[in-house]
Amino acid sequence: MVGQVGEDSFGADYLKALEREGIDGRGVRKLEGRKTGVSTIIVDDATGENRILFAPNANYAFSGEWTAAWELVPGEAEVVVFQLEMPLGVVLHNIRKASQSGKHVILNPAPAEILPDAVYKDVDTLILNQSESTLLAGDAAASHSPEQLASHFLHKGVKDAVIITLGGDGLVYATSSGLSGRVAAKKVKVVDTTAAGDTFVGGYAVKRARDTGKSFGYLKALDFATLAASKTVERQGAMAAIPRLNELSVN
């Protein structure tokens, strides 16, 4: 885990939570005089759908110099997941570095913002939800189905796979090797969809990192990530709702 927290109790609690979960938090810096990023999450009682009001605070506190100089990606990582909760320049710089050093780059462009076309050729797997896919595709999105949008990002240069998640409708995917299709969501009792997308990305990244060479299969990885996300929507909360590996019966 790489990022920045402030000196407040949110930051201290966050670092403790990482430790408790056995997550390596050495890449998380504590910034003097800053506040930790916080989100207010509103969940609809009837549908479990959420809206998030997000204040990045310390995660956005990079000076111009750091943008170019701070290498975020640990050498031993094989699969690296990027989101957009840091300034775009920092993320793009580190995506390029990670790609150049042969790591499998997964980009989950959330919260969404317009990206330069040049980034896609450094991304192995692009995972995004429907609204992110329409925002990033811009004019191309107007007449495109999710399937066509997935191909659109492959044409832009994504190296391995594009996965567009569709909430309760599951996902569509397309790969550079010519595979494509849909995977249905699990039918579960939805309590709170917060962190469904993050759990999906985490599940897919776990499969990408663990199943190397011929043991990796797209459908196996998509099924695993879908199962993981379904556990999260059955529970309230964000971090607290994410399942552990031993709760997921496929492996």
Ligand SMILES: Nc1ncnc2c1ncn2[C@@H]1O[C@H](COP(=O)(O)OP(=O)(O)OP(=O)(O)O)[C@@H](O)[C@H]1O
């Ligand atoms: N209502 C639901 N029922 C079952 N599974 C769901 C539901 N909503 C989401 N999921 C699962 O989670 C995956 C990701 O969901 P979604 O497309 O909503 O991502 P997201 O918008 O990034 O999520 P969030 O922002 O809420 O974390 C879906 O592909 C699906 O497998």
